[in-house]
Amino acid sequence: MKANHCRIKLQREDFTVEAEFALPAQGVTGIFGHSGSGKTTLLRCLAGLEKEVQGHIEINGQTWLSDSQNLSSQDRNIGYIFQEGRLFPHLSVQANLDYGVKRCSTQNTTSLDRDHLFKLFNICHLLERKPHQLSGGEKQRVAIARALLKNPQIMLLDEPLASLDERRKQEILPFLDRLHREFNIPMLYVSHSIEEVTRLCDYILVIEQGHIQFEGRLHEALVAPESPLAKASNAAAVLDGTVIKQEKEFQLSTIQTSNGNNIIVPGVANPGQQVRIHIHANNVSLCKRAISDSSILNIIEGTISAIIEKTGSHALLQINSxxxxxxxxxTKKSHHQLGLDIGQRIFMQIKAVSIYGT
Amino acid sequence: MELFPGFGPLLLSVKLAALTTLILLIIGTPLAWWLSTTRARFKPLIETIVALPIVLPPTVMGFYLLILLSPQGVVGSWWLELTGETLTFSFSGLVIASVLYSFPFVVQPLQSSFEGISHDLMEAAYTLGAKPLDAFFSIAVPLAKRGFLTAGVLGFAHTLGEFGVVLMVGGNIPDETRVVSIAIYDHVEMLEYDKAHILSIILLVFAFLAILLMYTVNHRQGHRR
Structure with a gap:
């Protein structure tokens, strides 16, 4: 995978961000960390909004930051989405959308179909309004469209859902999915919500106290023994697959992963559809033999590939199938009683109702 | 052409106030923007100098200006060399004095309205490709229009009502430095109360209307935002 290499150092009185990482040239890269971990600062450095940053950033062959220069935001072709949208209050939605377009070279914008974009983000009916007449979700949709219209080389999203309530979040997420699918623009998505990151991202940087703790493909970052995400209480594995079968009478679908595992999930999806499924560690139980008369629909054979940790009464195991x-x-007790160890064959039982897809 | 007694001084005052306000908006805007954004340690010092004319007795300011602007003074001698004219007891000198005297009345409203503009919006403009000056005129200026109105009205009205500094620096030369407040003082001295009445009521009504306009517009905008 083609990637841009970035090295960033920003020293503040009470805080230092020092990070070196690969930035994939395509797909969605998540920057995940708790509040105060430096993830927004990292994004601002990439956007050219921090003047004192040192290091090296090169995006698609263009140097944005080096020892001798720190390109201003207006000279980096970025689309930046702030937490609160930041629409200009004195301008109509239409004028807000035009603001960036007017300020970039014309050949840049012709490739984008405005009407299609407005329909995609469902903002056609809002164009005459002023920002204060919009809901939080509408504001954020306009802000995303405004950034996209200037046809940026890269989209930088700083917790675009954080200021919205749960209902509005669910309203915006499908738009972000579409953004991902319809536009071939690499995105950087800053979030402290593991749900958002696992839903949207392909690649992930985990940041803690200004330093990158882990970087890698999302699927690996969620399950790798050295990744902090695998040890989280809501740790989950994510698998991408294609719907191969639907059972309308039971409201179930069968998903086949690219590696050939079949997994039954709730809900009816059309065969051929691409889905990402989330399987929480807490919903996977282990068995030494395949049980045939169980209520559990998903029984998958695999090998124990790692024992990630044993804390309190729990043991967390990584299984490869x-x-x-x-x-x-x-429980540690089951782990002990079954005598489980690395390399052992095992059957996983996963309750279909506990799996969810996005 | 004397339409009514005191028309000349009135016209001179309006001319002086308009020119002063214009100059103040041009030099006060960048200074106010700088004050609203800077984190410089000497910012309080600059703010103090800007605010000084509010508390300083006009005669004190006038006295120092007289010394500075006189043909022997630093500024006055330079001006004399440059233009062949003296600054004291001339309209040009009055403009300089008024600019200094009304400085805080323009800079302070601008500064506080610039401070009310979130720097976040300027950042958003930069990320959309706007250069700093472009962002200033397309975002900061429209958002600070209440500040510009207040600054303009206060700068104009305050210059119109100027007395002490004018007396010290400009004296009482008809059509050159005899502004309306000096004319009123003159009329009263000579017990021409009827003439003083006419000019005074004009100034009173003007002051009332100007400030009413300012509050009305700002109030209405405050509701719309």
Missing amino acids: RNDIFLARI
């Missing part, structure tokens, strides 16, 4: 990686959290 045809190169799909799962997590299972069981």
Whole structure:
């Protein structure tokens, strides 16, 4: 995978961000960290909004930051989405949308179909309004469209959902999915919500106290023993697959992963549709033999590939099945009684109702 | 052409106030923007100098200006060399004095309205490709229009009502430095109360209307935002 290399150092009185990472030239890269971890500062450095930053940033062959220069925001072709939208209050939605377009070279914008974009973000009916007449979700949709219209080389999103309530979040998420699918623009998505990151991202940087703790493909970042995400209480494995079968009478679908595992999930989806499923470690139980008369629909054979941690009464195990990686959290007692160890064959039981897809 | 007694001084005052306000808006805007954004340690010092004319007795300011602007003074001698004219007891000198005297009345409203503009919006403009000056005129200026109105009205009205500094620096030369407040003082001295009445009521009504306009517009905008 083609990637841009970035090295960033920003020293503040009470805080230092020092990070070196690869920035994939395509797809969605998540920057995940708790509040105060420096993830927004990192994004601002990439956007040219921090003047004192040192290091090296080169995006698509253009140097944005080096020892001798720190390109201003207006000279980096970026689309930046702020937490609160930041629409200009004195301008109509239409004028807000035009603001960036007017200020970039014309050949840049012709490739984008405005009407299509407005329809996609469902903002056609808002164009005459002023920002104060919009809901939080509408504001954020306009802000995303405004950034996209200037046809940026890269989209930088700083917790675009954080200021919205749960209902508005669910309203915006599908738009972000579309953004991802319809536009071939690499995105950087800053979030402290693991749900958002696992839903949207392909690649992930985990940042803690200004330093990158882990970087890698999302699927690996969620299950790798050295990744902080695998040890989270809501740790989950994510698998991408295609719907191969639907059972309308039971409201179930069968998903086949790219490695050939079949997994039954609730809900009816059309065969051929691409889905991402989330399987929480707490919903996976282990068995030494395949049980045939169980209520559990998903029984998958695999090999224990790692024992990630044993804390309190729990043990967290990584299981590999045809190169799909799962997590299972069981009690230490079961772990002991079954005598589980690395390399052992095992059957995972996953309740279909506990799996959710996006 | 004397339409009514005191028309000349009135016209002179309006001319002086308009020119002063214009100059103040041009030099006060960048200074106010700088004050609203800077984190410089000497910012309080600059703010103090800007605010000084509010508390300083006009005679004190006038006295120092007289010394500075006189043909022997630093500024006055330079001006004399440049233009062949003296600054004291001339309209040009009055403009300089008025600019200094009304400085805080223009800079302070501008500064506080610039401070009310979130720097976040300027950042958003930069990320959309706006250069700093472009962002200033397309975002900061329209958002600070209440500040510009207040600054303009206060700068104009305050210059119109100027007395002490004018007396010290400009004296009482008809059509050159005899502004309306000096004319009123003159009329009263000579017990021409009827003439003083006419000019005074004009100034009173003007002051009332100007400030009413300012509050009305600002109030209405405050509701719309």
